Amino acid sequence: MLWKKAKEIAFKCIEKRLQRGRSYKCIALAAIYTASRIAGKPIPIKQISLVTETPLEELRSCYNSLLKALWGELRYRKPPDPSDYIESIASRIEIDSNVIAEARRILDTIKKEIPFMGKDPTSYAAAAIYIAAKKLGKPVSKTRVSLAAGITEVTVRARLREMAEKLGIEVEEEVLRSKARGRGSKKVRAKAHK
Numbered sequence: 035m036l037w038k039k040a041k042e043i044a045f046k047c048i049e050k051r052l053q054r055g056r057s058y059k060c061i062a063l064a065a066i067y068t069a070s071r072i073a074g075k076p077i078p079i080k081q082i083s084l085v086t087e088t089p090l091e092e093l094r095s096c097y098n099s100l101l102k103a104l105w106g107e108l109r110y111r112k113p114p115d116p117s118d119y120i121e122s123i124a125s126r127i128e129i130d131s132n133v134i135a136e137a138r139r140i141l142d143t144i145k146k147e148i149p150f151m152g153k154d155p156t157s158y159a160a161a162a163i164y165i166a167a168k169k170l171g172k173p174v175s176k177t178r179v180s181l182a183a184g185i186t187e188v189t190v191r192a193r194l195r196e197m198a199e200k201l202g203i204e205v206e207e208e209v210l211r212s213k214a215r216g217r218g219s220k221k222v223r224a225k226a227h228k
Contacts, residue, residue: 040069043104050103056096062095063088068104075116077122078156078185081165116158117141119183123159127174129167138167140201147200156183161193165203 044065050151052061063082071078083090125133140162142201148158160183167174176194180187198204 036066036069036073036075040066042099042102043068045125046095046104047100051104052096053100056092056099059086060088060092061094061100063093064100066095067097068100071081071114073116076155078119078155078184084184085111087165114155116155116162119156120163121160123156123163123179123182127163127178129172129174130162131167133170133172136170137162140165140197144197144200148196153186154189157185157193158197159183161197164190164194164200165197165226 040062042061044062047061047065048058063086065079067079067082079093079178080090082088083093113120120134120141124137137159141158164174164176164179176190177188183190
């Protein structure tokens with residue numbers, strides 16, 4: 035179904051002459067990304083860019099043009115939900131279904147308190163997986179989670195602090211200092227404000 039919808043979107047873009055100044059490859063990739071969002075199983079745009087070796091800026095520009103051209107059909111689509119990205123990230127680090135279910139519960143709990151709009155949904159999904167895995171005694175490193183999500187560890191840490199505060203929990207992190215300065219690591223705690 036995803037490929038059929040992507041093909042349909044790509045043909046509509048070509049009918050509207052969106053390919054002018056853009057490659058057909060970029061139109062096709064933007065159509066795949068759009069179709070994945072419509073299907074409720076979004077493929078992260080950064081992942082599409084990385085796998086296909088297409089510059090992220092070019093792909094985003096093409097996607098934005100696609101949205102403008104097909105606004106009437108796509109305007110009622112809800113923004114991406116971080117929960118939609120959990121399975122995709124989890125499949126890359128091979129965690130069990132209990133962690134996935136707990137990560138979904140965590141995101142459902144904080145949805146009302148954290149506005150996800152305008153922020154990368156994969157970062158919240160990655161942080162939820164990290165917290166869930168640690169909570170269930172099946173910890174996974176921030177490095178593995180960030181690589182699986184296609185984001186930086188710094189982004190994961192930022193989301194962990196934000197989510198830990200809203201959940202009223204503590205998340206222990208190691209903050210590595212530059213080796214060039216000759217310093218070791220220190221422990222930092224993101225303390226919950228009650």
